[in-house]
Amino acid sequence: MTDPRFEFALRMGDNALILAQRLSAWCGHAPALEEDIAMANVALDLLGQAKMWLACAGELEDKGRSADDLAFLRDARAFRNVLLVEQPNGDYAHTLMRQFLFDAWHLPMLENLANTSDPRIAEIAARSAKEAAYHRERSTDLVIRLGDGSEESRSRMQLALDELWPFAGELMAADPLDEELFANGIAPSLADIAAGWRSYVDTALADATLTAPADAPVRKGGKSGLHTEEFGYLLAEMQFLQRAYPGARW
């Protein structure tokens, strides 16, 4: 039986990796120079975090797979990221809203994991939490400014919120693995994380004059390897080099 921490490290690592890959596509194309730089920086932080989580997963699995092997040589069904992070960049409002909904979960999750009983998970989380704090500050600030902005920016942000909201629930929907990890004192209770997430998000959305959809269905599947159609295209681009030239080194 596989170590549940292996699956968990994949989930954390794949979330960071896939969001980093999405954000990287903005490099050189963002609407303002400062934002271009900010997104490249956030992507870089997430990529570094992904490398730590995937290296940890590889060691837990103990089959000799490196972080690179896990990133570049797995097929879609073996990825454990939530559907939210693989959603296409869309317009800038969608990119920002996706980031905000993720950051609002990521920071408390990492802060909690920094105190877990597993020393390896704790040290990765403690480092990553410091970066996630800067990510959440930026995405919150921009959601408020653009939500409470012009008519055009507000309507785009509201549309992005309506479309992405159903995907946020997967971050906090506990499955048997989450429950096992919580019972073993490794991961926090996702119900607790959800309560904190909701209160933070509601406060920011109120400031942003945006309204979260009521009774939206939760769209999930990524945590167990069932991804959206867009995901295959993302992997095709991200993994191209290692697939076409196996073992190529920088």
Next chain:
Amino acid sequence: MAALAMKPSLEEIRGWLEEVPDPEIPVVSVVDLGVVRGIDWRGEELVVGVTPTYSGCPATAVIALEIAETLKRRGLENVRVETLLSPPWTTAWISKAGREKLKAYGVAPPVEGASCAGALKPVSALVECPRCGSSKTERVSQFGSTPCKASYRCKDCLEPFDYFKSF
């Protein structure tokens, strides 16, 4: 250089590492930056413990390489650079000399105690302009040319500048 007949002291090795520049901000050394967390002889092998700054900082790999190269030039062949993730690096580890060098280079040094806690509303640290010393500055973006910097602007001398953000 030929291999040394005697093991140099840890103090001496530390002095050599003070000559290894940070690849992104070459006025400060890796020792000034506080990323060198331990120098130890383990038998015949010298182990240098390095704590990376930001998780994705591309300078991390270069720093490890430069440390090994510098020590090799000093005659130390058997060197291993070990990555230490915990405790996480903090700007509080930047030396006093390092802070002064940053300022002289035009990068405002970190204001400790002002690190980001993921606040709902951004809190700006009181950052002094490294050019004119004015404290009338404003943050343009919390991200900058490298992961460790934020972009600021001075409202007195009107110059843009980098701030080495508290972390």
